[in-house]
Amino acid sequence: MARIYQSATPGEAHLRVAIVPERGRADLLVHRVASQGLAHGDALWFITRDRQMASAWVYFTSPGMADLNICFVDNYSEAGWLKESRYKGRFG
16 A cells, blocks of 8 residues: 655655656656555555655655656556566555
């Protein structure tokens, strides 16, 4: 289950993530869901304010400093990995 906590500093985060506007530059297409019950896999994210409940802590940064580039999409069916990544399975 991809429950994501937005870290305030890069040092406490598990991953540094950049949000890119173009799908072609993204490694992962992410759909944000409204409840934690709908979050699963790596691509359906529920963003929480409770760090203890999170499965991954991310720090949003610029593409040059990021471990992973994501692009938010509007539909469940669009979400998923576009490129091979060592981070597959890291969010769920």
